[in-house]
Amino acid sequence: MHSTSVVTVSESTDSRKPARSDKRELILDAAIKVFARSGYHGSRISDIAREAGIAYGLVYHYFKNKEEILRSIFEQRWGGFLEALEGIAAGPQPAQDRLLSVAALILNAYRVRPDWVKVLVIEIQRSARFAEPGQLDAFGQFFSVVGRIIRDGQARGELRADLDPAIACTVFIGALELAITRVVLGLVEIDEAGDGGRAHYLEVARTVVEIFLRGLAVPGSPA
Amino acid sequence: MHSTSVVTVSESTDSRKPARSDKRELILDAAIKVFARSGYHGSRISDIAREAGIAYGLVYHYFKNKEEILRSIFEQRWGGFLEALEGIAAGPQPAQDRLLSVAALILNAYRVRPDWVKVLVIEIQRSARFAEPGQLDAFGQFFSVVGRIIRDGQARGELRADLDPAIACTVFIGALELAITRVVLGLVEIDEAGDGGRAHYLEVARTVVEIFLRGLAVPGSPA
Amino acid sequence: MHSTSVVTVSESTDSRKPARSDKRELILDAAIKVFARSGYHGSRISDIAREAGIAYGLVYHYFKNKEEILRSIFEQRWGGFLEALEGIAAGPQPAQDRLLSVAALILNAYRVRPDWVKVLVIEIQRSARFAEPGQLDAFGQFFSVVGRIIRDGQARGELRADLDPAIACTVFIGALELAITRVVLGLVEIDEAGDGGRAHYLEVARTVVEIFLRGLAVPGSPA
Amino acid sequence: MHSTSVVTVSESTDSRKPARSDKRELILDAAIKVFARSGYHGSRISDIAREAGIAYGLVYHYFKNKEEILRSIFEQRWGGFLEALEGIAAGPQPAQDRLLSVAALILNAYRVRPDWVKVLVIEIQRSARFAEPGQLDAFGQFFSVVGRIIRDGQARGELRADLDPAIACTVFIGALELAITRVVLGLVEIDEAGDGGRAHYLEVARTVVEIFLRGLAVPGSPA
DNA sequence: CATGAATGAGAATTCATTCAT
């Protein structure tokens, strides 16, 4: 498996002085922080404003209401994330490699933007799954991309075609989701030795993909 | 693989006339229904009371507060569920069979008590993870049981010992969780032909376990 | 002109101890007082609650929102008022007498329930004229009743048929409305000698009707 | 009755390009439009600014606050209006003719500047009546002028002296006010045939004055 | 003069929880 540059999420922290209406960004960043800390329902607009260092009335200059802040957090960054996924899916590598890339991308995202992923995993995961069609697509898009890889692999004879690709998708994504959730919730301690944890996350990704591809059973054991 | 009686969750609907303090049950059932419909935060005590057909002041005779209702929903049935899991884990079957039993138990639970599972998956998953240590154990207990099976299988040489059992647990449980979530959310249509869907759920469980054990890759393909 | 008992509005003050849900009445009465004092927009729910001597949350037990309080004030008493008007309109007296009865009824209403009339005149007059069809009817019903009397009088040959009855209605009602408004606003001092002002109000009513019927011009003067 | 040029309100639409501080006018015109549409309380400064096509901060260059805009709308045109009234009142015609001129002036004003009259009728009528003494005079001035005509007519023997002139004033003004209100509210359809409705308005004015002067009763009928 | 970002007091409304009956 040809491990390639697997991480696409920008690691820059955007530390430029907030120009004109980076104020919107400022609020969004504050909201991400606050939501990650207290959850959507546990966060008050005033918390966000305080975190952003602004009057809370200003929040309403930029966002219609609390809900729209959440929506924006989502929309703002999901696009780029999805593009990265699409890029991987469209790549020429074997399906197995692409799946590893996807896993690594996802797990690494938390390392780079923990609060954002936290909100995504904890809050949006839930409300987004329910909300209007537009939102619901988020997960659907994810499924779609992974499904493409899997079906492609099945067609090419790289992956078993005797198993329902939808269920395979579910297994793969579910595994990744819980893995990252456990990391987010601090249930898994990450050894950040030297590289800020990158190696460790990659190791988790590798293991998840290994199980997904070769299974946990001892080879040769009876079905 | 010796498929055995896999389902333990009672399917009776408890239709006895609410005697003495079945009133407590009544409230709990109503709460499950309401939480499943509107989410914990979106549900008012009065909604629960109306659903139960009682005055909402009465809810406070049986429960200290809203939070305790959620906790009770959880505790009330989690115990039995966990016992069933423990029973499976302690069984004499090969680890592979026991994992299938676990998967079938879980997926079947939704068929039997969809609202309860919905609340568990959607609400408790989240609030319980945060709440006090006692709650957090719920998921932890689940992990513990599955982990026992896996470690046991590794020790017996039935499962690969070269992979981290914690990550393996995560993959297995994550896969099941998302599978059931997708069913809960109606993203997967269940063919309820004849048996109310039992066969179909079992089929999903089988596929999940098959992937978990043998992998999706074509056997013999390069690692 | 056979002057008859002209007043229909009950003068009792309902001083019984508030039974079960006279609480609703209590709130309504308080609201009338507060609206009359500060105007609808100038009144806060908490003002009403304080006036009623209750917690303001309770207001929301009985009324959906502020708007509904106003609506209720209106509906609650307009019905009886309109009935009284209908009764007069349906009477056997000459149109001229009935018009005097209407004028007296209206002007006397303020003497009996000044705050209610104040709210009606100042607030509802405005919002009611605009709001949904249902509300708008209030004035329309008034017009309808007076119009019936006038048209009836024209048909019987008691009133001039050469003038548009709609405009005649407008003149009559407009005159009464401003008369009562001026009283409400305290622009007219009422001599309450002996009878609490009843005689005086009646005198005003008589004058208004006299002008409406015979005109201010000196009889015999050229058109 | 020597019908004379009865209309004094300018009908020009002031379409010159807003020079220097016609900006103030611009705002006022926008405010009139907006207030007429949504009412004073229902209008936001930003609505006015948007209507005027300017930044809303600019409004505060020209007006101290929202209240002052209303006050200005009032003052701006009330003066000219009152002058016209005074001119009529001071005229040499019989009181009867002057009253017709007043009625025509008022009803025609709506034809020419419907929004302004709308605001006057709906908003100022109310807030002005309450506000400080200065404002209250508006209506008072109106009363004063009409009262002068009536008292003059009584003195000259043109109008009945046996009726209270204050009440007569009230009847006259009240009738006009409601007439115009009904037009404002669209409850009366105006036939704008040919002359933009001028003839029709004049007809309404004539009828109102006719009733006010000769009464609706059939002449010779018993009092 | 213009702009519109920023402020924050204020008000409506919700709803968990208590309590008298």
Next chain:
DNA sequence: GATGAATGAATTCTCATTCAT
């Protein structure tokens, strides 16, 4: 046990007004 009236803290959201640019 049962009821639902009563309470009021908590929050969201609005919008007039100020102010830096």
